[in-house]
Amino acid sequence: MELSEAIRGRRATRQFAQTPVAKPALLELIDAAIQAPSAINAQPWEFTVIQNRTHLDRIAASSKAYMLTAMEHSAAPQHLRDLLKNPDFDIFYHAPALIVISAKSGDWAVEDAALAAQNLMLAAYAKGLGTCWIGFAQRWLETDEGKRSIELPPGIQPVAPIIVGYPAGPMPPVPRNQPRVRWFD
Numbered sequence: 001m002e003l004s005e006a007i008r009g010r011r012a013t014r015q016f017a018q019t020p021v022a023k024p025a026l027l028e029l030i031d032a033a034i035q036a037p038s039a040i041n042a043q044p045w046e047f048t049v050i051q052n053r054t055h056l057d058r059i060a061a062s063s064k065a066y067m068l069t070a071m072e073h074s075a076a077p078q079h080l081r082d083l084l085k086n087p088d089f090d091i092f093y094h095a096p097a098l099i100v101i102s103a104k105s106g107d108w109a110v111e112d113a114a115l116a117a118q119n120l121m122l123a124a125y126a127k128g129l130g131t132c133w134i135g136f137a138q139r140w141l142e143t144d145e146g147k148r149s150i151e152l153p154p155g156i157q158p159v160a161p162i163i164v165g166y167p168a169g170p171m172p173p174v175p176r177n178q179p180r181v182r183w184f185d
């Protein structure tokens with residue numbers, strides 16, 4: 001697939017076929033992720049792959065509860081609170097797999113992991129897979145309990161929880177605003 005097609009065609013996927021994603025395909029995504037640049041070539045990333053439904057549901061439930069409490073003291077939009085209060089809302093959209101990209105804590109951990117995340121999402125799209133970064137899971141995964149739930153060793157911080165699966169259908173385009181550009185000619 002042309003790079004431009006992947007960049008423009010990739011969409012946050014929120015409806016999945018229940019077809020599992022085979023391990024070699026997930027490993028290919030991880031291989032694409034680790035081709036990302038990283039500050040001083042630290043390559044600080046680690047990957048956790050979760051396909052067990054009970055485990056996914058546990059993370060989703062804990063993340064929802066955590067986010068709802070956190071939102072009590074924030075200016076989060078009401079529709080997000082309503083969504084999280086809905087017992088039928090699965091923050092992982094019933095995706096068959098979750099890959100959490102974590103990184104050794106350091107000055108550039110978030111940047112490095114985010115670059116790996118974008119590589120992973122583009123590579124997934126090129127293989128016919130759908131992905132979505134799930135920020136809803138991020139804050140709880142950052143807690144001690146969250147880190148323990150995915151057995152992250154000390155000093156490793158979770159950055160990008162990304163669901164992966166085969167899309168249930170074509171994804172509509174999501175228009176982009178005009179870029180705000182300042183030129184100094």
Ligand SMILES: Cc1cc2nc3c(=O)[nH]c(=O)nc-3n(C[C@H](O)[C@H](O)[C@H](O)COP(=O)(O)O)c2cc1C
Nearest residue numbers: 010011012013014091132133134135136137173174
């Ligand atoms: C850091 C980050 C966190 C996100 N968190 C969520 C989330 O919790 N739930 C969700 O449905 N989408 C989430 N998204 C997906 C965005 O909503 C989506 O990328 C955006 O609407 C643009 O759509 P597109 O990816 O199809 O271009 C997140 C995206 C990013 C980059």
